[in-house]
Amino acid sequence: MKSTSPALPFAVALLVLAGCHAPSATEATNSDQGEFNTGNTPPGMVWVPGGEFTMGSNDTLAWPEEQPAHRVTVKGFFMDTTEVTNAQFAAFVEATGYVTDAEKAPVLEEIMAQVPPGTPPPKPEDLVPGSLVFNPVGKELHDCGWLEWWSWTHGADWRHPEGPGSSIADRMDHPVVQVSWNDAVAYCAWAGKRLPTEAEWERAARGGVEQQPFVWGTEKPTDELVKCNSWQGPFPRENSGKDGYVRTAPVGRFAPNGFGLYDMAGNVWEWCSDWLDMTLYARRVGQLVTDPQGPSKSNDPDRPYEPLRAQRGGSFLCHDTYCWRYRPSARQGSTPDSGMSHVGFRCVKDSQ
Numbered sequence: 001m002k003s004t005s006p007a008l009p010f011a012v013a014l015l016v017l018a019g020c021h022a023p024s025a026t027e028a029t030n031s032d033q034g035e036f037n038t039g040n041t042p043p044g045m046v047w048v049p050g051g052e053f054t055m056g057s058n059d060t061l062a063w064p065e066e067q068p069a070h071r072v073t074v075k076g077f078f079m080d081t082t083e084v085t086n087a088q089f090a091a092f093v094e095a096t097g098y099v100t101d102a103e104k105a106p107v108l109e110e111i112m113a114q115v116p117p118g119t120p121p122p123k124p125e126d127l128v129p130g131s132l133v134f135n136p137v138g139k140e141l142h143d144c145g146w147l148e149w150w151s152w153t154h155g156a157d158w159r160h161p162e163g164p165g166s167s168i169a170d171r172m173d174h175p176v177v178q179v180s181w182n183d184a185v186a187y188c189a190w191a192g193k194r195l196p197t198e199a200e201w202e203r204a205a206r207g208g209v210e211q212q213p214f215v216w217g218t219e220k221p222t223d224e225l226v227k228c229n230s231w232q233g234p235f236p237r238e239n240s241g242k243d244g245y246v247r248t249a250p251v252g253r254f255a256p257n258g259f260g261l262y263d264m265a266g267n268v269w270e271w272c273s274d275w276l277d278m279t280l281y282a283r284r285v286g287q288l289v290t291d292p293q294g295p296s297k298s299n300d301p302d303r304p305y306e307p308l309r310a311q312r313g314g315s316f317l318c319h320d321t322y323c324w325r326y327r328p329s330a331r332q333g334s335t336p337d338s339g340m341s342h343v344g345f346r347c348v349k350d351s352q
């Protein structure tokens, strides 16, 4: 049995986090010789050709953990054209009886291992199944405290993304959310696939084009210019939903990138297989890294007690005034047992 429980919600609620930092320039190179698919393409997937590319970014939009840009090579692989949907996840649960992390009561010891020593324990009444749900903040914000808009919600899980009373009945073609990294790995194994590495994900998201700030090129999304399912309006108070969606959108509603992949920007964050190390790229400078699998453990100086798995792609909550992480080099992470209402995944598969 896996040892898992949603510890992140408590850890998050108890830690003070400051997410504001300023970005920093650009390079352009091109190399796309690489591997072509010789086998049959599995249904719902496309071939992402292998090759060398520039991972990370030195662009003015890039956060520190995206820098410095460096050369990486990956082997070719198949990737799901869309995020895994509620319908697909339901088929997995139907076939296997799988129970997600958000549906299990948290274990106190596991929570306490993820917070600074001396942190008071959560209230006993909070040790019930649940997950993190985004709620708009209706007042002025104090700096960057994202604890202000995430609520630990009893009974929130993949079938009830916003908690009891919410339903996915009319969202079967939307990406599944409230799934943990553990849940995503279990789904991939059942499907005969796996999660992408961060390098594979970024190779795929860039669509064969070197060092563009966005998966579609250079146009910056604004409240008027809709390019993906993101946020329009004053974040985090009021999402106007000008792109048609206040939360998740059905997969594949916006234009695909150069490899035919949909929603590589926005809609939901996507789990990757790697541990998240915010300072990783500094150690790669001057080397050509081949098929990196990520570091052996996570490292985020702002969240030292939490083991973090990487996520990519940004979500329906991203806005140009706040995080602008709907870019191919943007990175974030969560503990492997935590689900959130804006995090899902897609799978990859090796050739042959």
Ligand SMILES: [Ca+2]
Pocket (backbone or CB within 6 Å): 229, 230, 231, 232, 241, 242, 243, 244, 245, 246, 247, 316
């Ligand atoms: Ca939207």
Ligand SMILES: [Cu+2]
Pocket (backbone or CB within 6 Å): 314, 315, 317, 318, 319, 323, 324, 325, 326
């Ligand atoms: Cu964002």
